[in-house]
Amino acid sequence: MAIRVLAHFLPGDSVLEVVEPESDWLDIRWCHEDDDETLHRELADAEVIWHVLRPLSGDDLRRAPRLRLVHKLGAGVNTIDVAAATELGIAVANMPGANAPSVAEGTVLLTLAALRRLTVLDQATRAGRGWPTDPSLGETVRDIGSCTVGLVGYGNIAKRVEQIVHAMGADVLHTNTKPDGTDSWRTLPDLLAASDIVSLHLPLTADTDKLINRAALDTMKAHAVLVNTSRGGVVDEPALVDALRDGRLAAAGLDVFATEPVDPDNPLLRLDNIVVTPHVTWFTVDTMRRYLIEAIDNCRHLHDGRDLVNVVNGR
Template identity: 55%
Template sequence: MRVLLHYAMDYAGPGLDVASCPEQDDERFASLLPDAEVIWHVLRPLGAADFDRAPKLRLVQKLGTGVNTIDLDAAAERGIAVANMPGANAQAVAETALLLALAALRRVRAFDALTRAGRGWPAPPSLTGGELGGRTVGLLGGGRIATLLRGMVEAVGARALFTTRTPRPSDPSWRPLDGLLRESDVLSVHVPLTAETHHLLDARRLALLPEGAIVVNTARGAVVDEAALVAALASGRLAGAGLDVFEREPAAASNPLFALDNVVTMPHASWLTHETWARYFEVAAENCRRLAAGAPLLHRVR
């Protein structure tokens, strides 16, 4: 089976003919599409034009959970199955959310710049940070990543609350969204990007957060209104942000968030660990075996 891995990573497992392609190399990607029966997809959007160049394509296997970068309707129209792998990157993303929260609280970006410039000691009082212990962490979402992160923040002495689309009034830690925001010293985003969640955190909702709150986003950039976030951070009403995702990716160097020293950033890489890749390849290879055998796919989305 001919597999196109749309990432600069080698796969050495048995039984599959896997050709890798960097996500930025559109020319190589186009040259590999005609023979591809399966695409192992990471982040570069896939749409009708790509599918039309791939007449043998039978499956788009998302390496991860979010399928917002795949045109599901176009795939369905062409009889192409789409599957994902929920939970495969949960440990890595939860750990990164904790990392970004701590980095924002402790002003790591500003300290790093001063230290590299030879001006890090004595530490300037203006960069006095805060501790996560004793604060309230609001989790926007109740899935696997949010559940793992809840255990992590509670282990360092924080109080964890969460919200979900379906009310859970029997759980004392559950809050409706606006109520969660009002109590969250740190807000961590863990919901998929859909029509309902696009700009879910707009200017009105960001204003509900306590003054000096921290926003962490390892989900999808457009869940947060980026312009409203910039304004809240620049004004000092929000103390900081830890961001792995942006409304437009890859984020341009001119993004105004990058000019703020109270923002810690990563390039949509919270999932990127050796352990995550091992789990990705295990599920992806299994679904190729199932496809070849005509068996039901794991985690089929469409």
């Protein structure tokens, strides 16, 4: 008997190419993340949800009496009410490492764009100002290879970023929950003080909420760049606005925000020393293919009565 899957996103051709060969045992229904009417209708029969970003609340999960698995297409499960899922006997699984190549490249992209003032120069060029007239350009723009890059969090993505920037000539420091015996490990305050580029690679938890607060930002170098491709809530956004506006931080590259989709009135969006993208560093054909392969494999486990892979709530 086919397993009913509610895929909480709309497919492109490359997605359909991966899933169509499984149509004899997977009954997939597609739902745009903004379409709550379809979501609530389809929840009634869903056995599996393939979840991306739109938060799944306990109320959502209670609308799904047949639901057995919420499979996050990604690593962070902060957008799922895991406690409610556990109470309802629903397994929650994720995909650690599947998006690491894409997010690592996106991190370096944002780093370069912020470090090299890409958006400002792009706008100036489009406005007909072909040669830079700002003398500070040659005084502040730097090569990654001349910088110390500090990685806050040291999982799959951070380690891939480390490989890339090492190849570009950068010195790399990292911090994590405890010393790991390597020469590059630092405490968070020491890493922030020593780094020209600080890149965040953390889950959003009670311990990491607003970890990069006003005091943390004040310890960073005035010419430093902050890059966040993890979760927006790790950064105290009002404090970041002040630091960027006051010149206590040179620039930032952000793919994530405390509230998503980001509010058009968010003051971060009015600053010209920031580069932003809408939580898409993971979103490539290659990552989607890896996600789908893992999601289908776990559905096969469910279909065959085998233990699920990468379950985060002990079900």
